Amino acid sequence: MKSRRLSALLLAVCMMAMSLSAQEISEKKDIAVFSLSYADWSIPSGALGLVDQAIQNVFVGLGRFNIYGMTYRLEAGDIQSFIDQVKKYKEENVKIPEEVRLGEATFTEADFNKLVGSFIVVIPVMSYYDVRNDEGTYEADIQTSFTFVNVEEGKAFASFQIDTSGSGDSQKEAVKGAVDAIPMQLQYKLRSVPEFQLKTGIIDIVGREYIIEFGRNMGVQVGDEFAIVETRVLPSGRQMSKETGLIVVKSVDEEISSTRVRYSNGRPNVGEQLKEIPRLGVELSGYLDILQSSDSDEEIFAIAGLRSVASRGFYSLRPVVGVEVPLGDSFAIWFPVNAYVGAEANWMFGRLSINPSAVVGAGFLVPINGDEDYEYFSSIGFTGLVEAQYLFKQNMKFFLRTGYTFYQALVLEDINPNDYNGVVLGGGLTFKL
Numbered sequence: 001m002k003s004r005r006l007s008a009l010l011l012a013v014c015m016m017a018m019s020l021s022a023q024e025i026s027e028k029k030d031i032a033v034f035s036l037s038y039a040d041w042s043i044p045s046g047a048l049g050l051v052d053q054a055i056q057n058v059f060v061g062l063g064r065f066n067i068y069g070m071t072y073r074l075e076a077g078d079i080q081s082f083i084d085q086v087k088k089y090k091e092e093n094v095k096i097p098e099e100v101r102l103g104e105a106t107f108t109e110a111d112f113n114k115l116v117g118s119f120i121v122v123i124p125v126m127s128y129y130d131v132r133n134d135e136g137t138y139e140a141d142i143q144t145s146f147t148f149v150n151v152e153e154g155k156a157f158a159s160f161q162i163d164t165s166g167s168g169d170s171q172k173e174a175v176k177g178a179v180d181a182i183p184m185q186l187q188y189k190l191r192s193v194p195e196f197q198l199k200t201g202i203i204d205i206v207g208r209e210y211i212i213e214f215g216r217n218m219g220v221q222v223g224d225e226f227a228i229v230e231t232r233v234l235p236s237g238r239q240m241s242k243e244t245g246l247i248v249v250k251s252v253d254e255e256i257s258s259t260r261v262r263y264s265n266g267r268p269n270v271g272e273q274l275k276e277i278p279r280l281g282v283e284l285s286g287y288l289d290i291l292q293s294s295d296s297d298e299e300i301f302a303i304a305g306l307r308s309v310a311s312r313g314f315y316s317l318r319p320v321v322g323v324e325v326p327l328g329d330s331f332a333i334w335f336p337v338n339a340y341v342g343a344e345a346n347w348m349f350g351r352l353s354i355n356p357s358a359v360v361g362a363g364f365l366v367p368i369n370g371d372e373d374y375e376y377f378s379s380i381g382f383t384g385l386v387e388a389q390y391l392f393k394q395n396m397k398f399f400l401r402t403g404y405t406f407y408q409a410l411v412l413e414d415i416n417p418n419d420y421n422g423v424v425l426g427g428g429l430t431f432k433l
Contacts, residue, residue: 023201023273025213030066030119033059036144037073038126046172047129050179051144055124058186063219064196079123079147079156087154120195121149127161131171140166140174144182148193158193162186184280191219191278198276200226202268209260212274215253223281223312224249224257226274227394228264246394247274248348250315262391263351277394280433281312287428291326291405293420302327303405303424309344311432320344320359326407326420334365334376338407340383355387355399363407379419381407389430397430 036052059067089112128143145161162185166177190196198218204211214220228245245264249257261268285307293299305324324338342359363379385403392398406421 023271024199025201026064026197026199026218028064028066028218029196030068031059031122032068032120033122034124035073036124036126038129043126043129044175047142047175047179048126050176051124051126051142051182054179054182055144055186058183058190059122061183061219062187062190063217064198079149082121082123083149083154083156086149086151119151121151123147123149131174136169138168138171138174140171140178142175142178142182146186146189148195157195160189162189187219188278188280191276197278198226200274200276202270202272202274203256205268205270206258209250209258210247210268212247212249212257212259213255215255215257217255220249220252220257221281221313222249222252222315225262225277225279226259227277228268229273229275230265231273243275243394246277246391248315260348261350262348279312281310282433283309283311283397283430284433285309285399285428285430287399287401287426289401289405289424289426291420291422291424293422299420301420303426305338314346316346318344318346320357322359335368336363336365336378338363338379338381342383344387351391353389353391353397355389356385357387358382358384361407363409377410379407379409381405381421383424385424395432397432398427399430400427401425 033056036048036055038048056067059065123146125145125147126142127145128141131138131140133139141163142165143161143163146159147156148158149155150157162182164178164181164185166174166179166181168174168177198214198220200213202210203213212226225246225248227243228247229241230244231239231241233239244266245268246262247259247264247268248262249259251258287305287307289303289305291301291303293301303324303326305322307320307322310319320340320342322340324340326336326338338361340359340361342357344355344357347354360382361380362377363381365376365378383403383405385401387399387401389397389399402423402425404422405424407419409419
């Protein structure tokens, strides 16, 4: 009997070891990041410095790179020449001269050796820059392109561009707004490049929580999602992979993260292969509510709205912002709009989640007859809701909701905005971006 138990235990240990060894686990990439070049645009050095720093901060903050910073600026037209030079020195195995000149950049032998020895070279170029003054408000537009070169293969394997804009009372403020918009987009774009997407696995199971490899050390954040991937070998020898489940990160430590399963074909086991699903970290919802007014008229009307919830960096409590239009008011003169902000709780039960929320809002009456160029601050209010959301696709949810809303009209000259309050019942669709 003891020998059978020992054999079973050894078999289980061997199977677990085989599962862990079969996992594909990402490693940090060695990269060299060039300084930002700017083509033919006339750009203040301060703006270049801001963008350079923003780019470096993203690569460092993402955690999955060993970074070698470069002070050289390589123009867009010199990228192919750089690739050709790298291939030449690697294929012909010739001695690198004391200086290597590419366009306006002259590399020392030591620095060019570093580039040739790096896994990836990143070449950012500011391909568009514009600042203009529009009736006292400055507007800035920046377009930054990124090219990624695999030095070992001597070829570019990915490229993308990021368009950002900003506004302010000064040129500096407008440019800073455009630069501040770069990190979120750049991080998402980097995480969307297949070579940079995290591949990891389940290393332990504690109750309903699944512990996975990687944490802050590789840029994992609360709210991140990973697909459970099943791979099998076809008779032809080819491999076929398919996604069989979805997990979401609940908490993050330095080197591991705790996750919960949203759905899966069967209970996941230690050794399951996981692949990162890159997202911007926003859930965008459209909804339509029916309100049964509590006033004496017992009015029934609809409210259409658009809501945004921050999902990356948040799990149990998430911030909410949105706008909505009460469709019961007259649109002959005024267009009523409510803007609101608040928070929602996020209780997950597999594909189903229960989301209580509370928001406070302000109502505005926007003239639509063309005679006025301003809007009236017309009301204040709050809404409390409970939603039941169902994840029917990896990127989409539908939901039903009910609650209570109250908006108190303010006293205004010449117009008489309406109060309304009562029970709401509605639903909508959510897109995970």
